[in-house]
Amino acid sequence: MISVTGQFNTLPMSPYLNRIKPWVSVICTSYNHQAYVEQALKSVVDQGYPNVELIVIDNGSVDGSVERIAAFIEQYPSIRFIHNPINIGLTRAFNQGLALAEGRYIIDLSADDVLLPGRISKQVALFEQLAGPYAVVFSNAAYVDTDGQEIAHHYPVNAQGHARSPVPSGNVFQPILESYFICTPTMMMRRDVLNELGGYDETLAYEDFDFWVRSARLYHYAYLDEVLMLKRQCPDSMSAQVIWPDNNLLRSTLKVCYKAYDRCATPDEYQALAGRIRTFIRKAFYVEQFDLALQFGELLRHIERPGFFSSLILGLSRLHLPVNKAYRQYLKWYPASQSAKPV
Structure with a gap:
């Protein structure tokens, strides 16, 4: 695979060290996101992590998103692109990308959200340190409006940028039943767990609650206490x-x-x-x-x-x-x- 981030380092051991770092597959789904898709894709290719695969699925957009994606891919030809002529649903579109993904870890990215710098490196580092049956690393996020102005945090933060209240970690099956406490786009997931579960359930209109229920019964989740994502809130969102x-x-x-x-x-x-x-x-x-x-x-x-x-x-x-x-x-x-x- 050829990484979309194109990270190089002149240190003698860097080529070897980069090769042994686990690959991360970012699956970006787009539907009528022409105003935001370039920023979303740019946030992936600008990551300072050496081994990143980017798979983009446009799900029948009618607003010019496809043209924006195609123009972006001309600059980064290693991006893999699927253009669905009709909207086949979010879960099925993601599974199209999952079938192609080769990374050890997966990020499910909506084309109106933004990865903040260092996100992939920090989440991979935590994943590689964990011992035991961990399937997900998740983080905090800032909510932004359609103009990109910050309006809130998923977990309110203190002056140091850390969550003010404890966030469940480890065995989170019961907390997941109690409330929506994970900001979905902050998750990095193990690909083998997704494959074991058969990907997302394509009979459903959305993915996260079902994935949490099925995976958290079997595996643990780890919280990384940093704001690593911009989650956009739009009036026409799901x-x-x-x-x-x-x-x-x-x-x-x-x-x-x-x-x-x-x-x-x-x-x-x-x-x-x-x-x-x-x-x-x-x-x-x-x-x-x-x-x-x-x-x-x-x-x-x-x-x-x-x-x-x-x-x-x-x-x-x-x-x-x-x-x-x-x-x-x-x-x-x-x-x-x-x-x-x-x-």
Whole structure:
């Protein structure tokens, strides 16, 4: 393979040392990201790590993204490019790249996000130091708006740039059931683990919750306490779609919750999942997917008897009340109440 970073060093031992460093495959998926894709790709080729493979998949863009990618590849011909004439879905597009990837480690990069300098080197260094069944190294991220202005951090930081509160590490299966605490694009994953799991589940609309449930039951995660990623928040992003009645994200979430239920092994894990299911009952109700709210309720009954509020929401779901418009208006007034992720 030829690295896209083109890193060279004049020290006598550097060529040998670079050759023995593990390869990292960055799989970048793009869909109508013409405004951002060049910055995303540039953030990969500018990494100071010697062995980086870059695979780009355009998923049926209609906005000029393909032309931007093609122009970029003219400067870096070692980039591998797949152009899908139609959008085949995020999970399937990623798996196209995974089938080609040869690196020991994988980064799943959206074409509107940005790797910060040193990210690959630092995450590989931690991975190579770890002992035991570790499958993922993840980090902190800064959220930026469409203009690239920083608006928040995934984990609030102190003056030294470190997370103010402890971040789960090691066995994270129960914390993953309790809440969305990992910023997905900060992850570096072992390719052999992804292959063992069969890649992303192509029947789902999104990837992260399912990957966490399936991998964290078997492997550990390690947190690297640095801001190593810029995660862009756009009004038309997938996470923003979860408040609309026609979204299919929550249906995928129900499938993942059943997978999680099958993998729970302790009363605390079941209770963590129950808490998450109660949240999804409310979300399904607010987007008027009433049948789905009732299906979440059925799964909840496998764990516990629904409490008063959950029972109330389930009862109201049978009435098919038109609540979504009021819900979206509420989120305009109190945007902080809406999670940045679909799950």
